[in-house]
Amino acid sequence: MKPEHPSHGRDVPGGGDPDARGAPVGRRVLLGTLGLGALGLAAAPSLQRGLESLLAGAADRDPTGLTGLLPNGGGFRYYSVAASVPRKDARSYRLTVDGLVDRPAAYTLADLKALPQTRLVRDVQCVTGWRVPGTPFEGVRLSRLLDAAGVRPTARAVRFTCFDGTYSESLTLDQARRADVLVALRMQDEDIGHGHGGPARLYVAPMYFYKSAKWLSGITVTDEVEPGYWELRGYDVDAWVGRSNGRDDAPTS
């Protein structure tokens, strides 16, 4: 069963401080933005649904126009399935690499910054319809971290965990080794802030943005794909933009 697309579930405008609202953790998705908080709709489910269908309708008519409705700068919406996410900085952040590898590792932010950085500029596409064109991301190729760890021959997949304590993602090993998959440290030519999943998030350029796990804390090499948070709730594991989640925009020829 595929959940309704418009919101990945239930969107709650959470305002600039998603941590302040007290709804249960789990299905809840905070559609807060730095600017939307002024709408003050967090308390009323019917109003939430109203806003949701308003946004969804706009998305259906004009996926790119939707972003213009959201006064949060750059067209991004804030998403977190966790009500509260701790902050990590250069001192406290660690990224572990483990599982089916010969050399498990724990990277500090400085370690990651010291590695060669790759810059990609692509459109960001959320499966719910909003899109942000030409967004620069910079970071370390995931393939580099996998090579450094020494992936064992039986490995087939990679699982990602997050320091929000809730979200997870996964890729096949082949997908994970693509040159357009990064552990991103910068986005929109700035260090990635807390709201966008900083100090480091996954960036899977060719797939819908739910693959790009924010607040990345763990990379575990596994022998099979374990569906991630949204995938357990009906979204495709292979989330190629335009060729998944019921959107088969491939040429008809």
Ligand SMILES: Nc1nc2c(c(=O)[nH]1)N[C@H]1C(S)=C(S)[C@@H](COP(=O)(O)O)O[C@H]1N2
């Ligand atoms: N840890 C975590 N990562 C996540 C999510 C989330 O809720 N938690 N939401 C995903 C979805 S559905 C989208 S569209 C993007 C949103 O990224 P943004 O908040 O930087 O716009 O993050 C993805 N990564």
Ligand SMILES: [Mo]
């Ligand atoms: Mo999304």
